[in-house]
Amino acid sequence: MGGQLFHFPRLPRAEYLRREGQVRAVLHELLPDTPAGPQWFIPLYHADKPDFGDLDVLVSRDALTAPFLAEFRARLGITQTRYVKGIESHDFGGFQLDLMATPPAELRTRFEFMSWGDLGNILGRMMRPLGLKWGESGLLYVYRRPDEAHYLRTYTVSLSIDDVMQAAGLDAAHWHAGFENEAAMFAWAAGASRFSARPYLSPEGDFGRRILERPGLQRFAEFLERAGWVAPAQREPNQPLEVLFELFPQSGLADFLEAEAAAAKRDEVRRSKFSGRLVMELRPELSGKVLGAFMQAFTARPDFWDWVDAATTDEITDRIRAAPAPLNSQT
Template identity: 25%
Template sequence: MGGNALKDHGAQRLSAAEALRIGEKARRAIQALQSNDGAPVRAEIVTAYRNKETYGDIDMVVSDSVKRDFGNASMSELLGNVLGGGQPLPFIANGGVASFGAPLEQGGVFQVDLLYTPASQFDFALSYFSWNDAGNLIGRVAHKMGMKFGHNGLWLPFREGDYLFTEVLVTRDFDKAVRFLGFDIARWRQGFDDLIQLYQFISASKYFDKDIYLLENRSHNARVRDAKRPTYTGFLKWLREAYAGDDFKDWPACKAAWLPQIFAAFPEAEAEWRVAEADLSRQREIKRKFNGELVSSLSGLTGTELGALMQQVRHSFMDKNAFESFILSASESEMEKLVAMQKSLLEGKT
């Protein structure tokens, strides 16, 4: 957040040494907490490029059990005991992120952002957030392949036209994901002294194409978001000034062309994809046999009355599975009887 969440509390930018000192003190305090279920609490500072001289804030990936078991007020007090001389600290929560301010001798505070993360996603998230927005730059390649690369894993959206039906998890093994996307994982593990090294790493992907990064080739929302990211805009500047290559990838017109390659590398994802296909087919059949036009023709109702009847039919079953099983197996006459009976019951209520 760059210190912006606590600007009203006088958030300050600090030298790397002082920022990391505060971050490490907070990390140890959080990791010493005991979760209610006995699971260990993890807290790890997100790694930035090594030559970074100043920090506007520190990002820290933290077990989401901390959010569940302690809450904002308790965390403000607990961290205040460690960093604030016993006084509660400014603490602002926004979804899965919480920001607190460690008080400074010169006045103001230094912002630390806690990125609450489930245990199953922790290692992937820690790598994804590392190296100053590298995950976002890597994710552009995943997007061109029809996938989504985020802090919670590598995913394969399953769509029906423009409608996102579900998402299939491809992998939460960060090394496998990055390698599949054409990047040198051994080079990644070495880390980066500065942003130029990071930019060179991104452009060395075997699938690199500078056109996929240009803001004019992005959606409006992506364009607005990434135009505010210093690492992203710095990469675009580097491409214009330092990148000599003019090669481009001949991307398939249809992203589905990548599916055989994805499934060959991640067979578990193919199995989940086939399940999604079957589920979509099931939902299509349910919609064919139970829809507004059909129920209206059977009942003579329209508008809000029709909507109420359709809800009445759905709620007449024990649960969603029971409703769907009946619809899939019902004959036309059984559907007529069901609609007539529920219409009668609905009219008796009104």
Template identity: 25%
Template sequence: MGGKALKNHPTRRYHTDEYLKLYQEMEPVLQEIVQGRVELLPFYTTKETHGDMDIVVESDHLPPNWTEKVMERFASRDCYNNGDTFTFEFRDLQIDLIKATAEEFEHTLNFLSFNDLGGLLGKLANHLGFKLGHQGLQYRVKDGTNTVRVLKLTSDYLQSLEFLGYDPERFRQGFDTLREVYEYVCSSPYFYPGCCLIENQNSKNRQRDRKRPTYQGFLEFMEEEGYLERIPHPVSTREEQLQRAIDTFPGFEEALQDTYRFLELKRAAHQKFNGHMVREWSGVEGQHLGEVMMELRHTFPGVDATDFEQWVLDTDLQAIRQEVEGVVERLKPGWTAS
């Protein structure tokens, strides 16, 4: 997305009428190739030109060589593959095909619609303690800076909007101007302008957002409308929002409590046995130490990640040490060979 992924063939901006005509021509061909649903991302209606074309494609039944078929059928002269997005050139326009499963298709389509609207709403979600992205509205349980588990609250984008304080019906109506998009971002009773300021983003987002005209335009909009003075402080705590999520989403509290129990188990097991002890017992360092820990966790007979922690708590240190020494002996030949 953004129209700057291709380096080997020049592209140009398309006016909306020719842009829509091109998509109508492409849609049946893409549906035949991907063997699933294909949708053009919605945009605000007064948008005059487009630097690229963003299309969500259903990924459940993609053939192994689908990108080669795309290149062949559209006689493309350049392409770029970046994870879930395949970018190619067609008639001097950058085309971004964004993969999404059938389950997450609607959410991905809605999240990416209307010029970074989803990204701006995601900043508010993050401020409230959640994550809004391609895969839905999620809650990350952390142990310090480490994420222990990611719990999904919903894959229904309209439900996500409602939880974040937005009117789902207003979103369904679409937007005529970029200003209407900005007004929508600010319409939640939980909205806090500070969560969108560049200085409050992490390093990765600061670098990305500085290059996004929609984001820069939103900062100018907030300044012009006086939002920083009108709402200078957060209007809700993360604790309040977490309780609201527990009250709103069935099954979330149970998943949360299960994660807290696992976290307690993990902390107790780590206190009893950890990588420092493996180093003391075997002298193994660095990358090899990590390999020993990984081998011990994932190849110990009959245990999964949760059971491993319980095994540590139920087993005396001498037996754990013997198991570690056995893993080291199994791995050593591979280390010397490399």
């Protein structure tokens, strides 16, 4: 992405549109729409974008077969291809053309997130006080257990940008109609009821670094300054779950959180009955790699945790004491 792989120069708009037309013609013939929907998308861009560093094409992973790729390359005269992290980057006559393998269920979502420059990132920042993350895989609720820093789960609240715009307090019709230019898009985004200028005018942490890495976000910050925006003194407050339930009543989020709460209670009981600390107390002769091997062997049964749930503390203790040490425990 961004034309960085081959280090080709950027293409002026007119030449880019000619190249894109060639690619679209080939894709329309080789990958026509199916009853389930399109098999590919090219993200939308502003009418005032003067030049382009590459051409991104999102393609259903199922459609990226060897015969398709061979025919695609042949028709466009591509002789050089590099593969990096799920992206087939092609030398399209001195211009980088990226085919981005995408799970079929996420194809439209990825297209919506990547369209209109950095709008996806701007919308995503508005979702954070809601405990949500908007990205190429959809609108996700990020769940963390308060007492377990390493425990993280995500739940897909929606795959539609319309729901993101509703949550942000924006009129979705503007997104679908398109924007006359980048400045018009910036003004529309800044009009969201959940928008705060603070992350852009007083950047900090990871998002501050992201602004430095993304020219589009830098231009948005400059737009806000020119428009007279002032950063609020406080960060946007995190919203209570009731707000999410009201915004997304059919998402199943409440059921997900109820199941996670039950799982947290279950795991707490399990840890009280069995843990590495308990093994070390009962089998002090085990340590280091030997202890690790013992734990791996002791918990290897597929139904191990079901057994822990049903067993008494005495039964678990007796089994730990009776279990044989690994063969290398004496070395």
